[in-house]
Amino acid sequence: MTTYYSTTTQITDLSKSETGKSATARFAQDVKEGLSQQQKQLSSRYFYDGEGSRLFQKIMHLPEYYLTRSEHNVFTTHQQTISSQLAAKGNFHLIDLGAGDATKTKIILRQLLLQQSDFDYVPVDISGDAMVELCENLHDELPELQTHAVVGDYFDALDWLDANKPSRKVLLFLGSNIGNFNPDERMAFLKKVRSHMQPGDMLLIGMDLCKEPETILRAYDDAAGVTADFNLNLLHRINRELGGNFDVGQFKHFALYDPQEGVMKSFLISQQDQEVSIKATGQSFYFHAWEAIHTESSYKFTLKQAETMGQELGFELQHIFQDKNHYFADVLYVVT
Incomplete structure (x- = not known):
């Protein structure tokens, strides 16, 4: 799909073209693979839906x-x-x-x-x-x-x-x-x-x-909790777009910095034993209390x-x- 705004501005949309999978199908596949691992993870590329972009701003x-x-x-x-x-x-x-x-x-x-x-x-x-x-x-x-x-x-x-x-x-x-x-x-x-x-x-x-290190850590764990909302929005997005039933209030944001590896890591921590189903993946995922989902690494x-x-x-x-x-x-x- 190409949308023309003027002679100087246009858009080509490859997200549902023959060159790539449906964006939703790719999202569902990545979530399924990430939450099926022994150490669960979700890709940071999915932070940026409309709400995620607003929070990042x-x-x-x-x-x-x-x-x-x-x-x-x-x-x-x-x-x-x-x-x-x-x-x-x-x-x-x-x-x-x-x-x-x-x-x-x-x-x-x-x-x-x-x-x-x-x-x-x-x-x-x-x-x-x-x-x-x-x-x-x-x-x-x-x-x-x-x-x-x-x-x-x-x-x-x-x-x-x-x-x-x-x-x-x-x-x-x-x-x-x-x-x-x-x-x-x-x-x-x-x-x-x-x-x-x-x-x-x-x-x-x-x-x-x-x-x-403290300068880095504060940048990813701000006092106002905006970064926590940004991280948790990933679960809200799965609920909205993939038919998930995450109880987002039962997860919390956690950040840490490893100065030897030079990496800042962000996680979502399950605060109780719970099971989450996601319609688009066709399966459910079990979380133990205090189990972590790795959502982002930021290397320095x-x-x-x-x-x-x-x-x-x-x-x-x-x-x-x-x-x-x-x-x-x-x-x-x-x-x-």
Whole structure:
């Protein structure tokens, strides 16, 4: 499905096309597999339905949540240099993986337009609602911007781009989303991304850096309990979309940080023995009192790790951009 808003803004929806499973079917399958494991888990990719996105917007403005402010500082401080380097080799697609509301990306978009760079913007997200809202906002705020949003899985979108819009790619993977993968998953994901890239293509990745552990922990367990509501919304979403009967009030949010592994982990803890049925999976799942569901890992990085990771993937590290506190880095890699 393609929805045209104007000559400058359009959406291609791959979420129910031949290139990918139904989003609901994929969600149900992932929930079934995750809750069937001995150590139960749910994927953080399903945090962001409409309510989850609303809660995350609230999280980003919390005093404890430094990540968004830090990356925003990276872009406001270095926008001219970043934009110049992205555009240095001429025409390109700026492909924003997991674009959301593109708040930080808009800083770069405005600068690229100011510099009269030859590019178009391709935001990618699994949330169709988020892409509709983003396109409407971009049409109002940046009417001269050529935008073609894609709704679907990252790799379905990259396959579609390879087939339909071949050109130099500049890929954005911002907000420390790379930290949601464990080390093996991270390398597998980035190798797959790399397979869609040609010499001259670029990848800009946001990385949350290692720092004082209490600072990290507070960012994922805020005093107002908004992060807890965000985590628990995953169970509400299963109830709404998959016919689950979770008693959400009998689960609680729990967060911990491991400074040796450099990983922040979030869980949902069952507060009593209980059984939950989910219609879309065709089965029920039993929880013992104090049993945990792992919902998110957020790895933190050193600059040396960023350099080593690029080398292992066959990238050349072109530049590391940091915020004023050195809390966060956006790392620019190029395919040579």
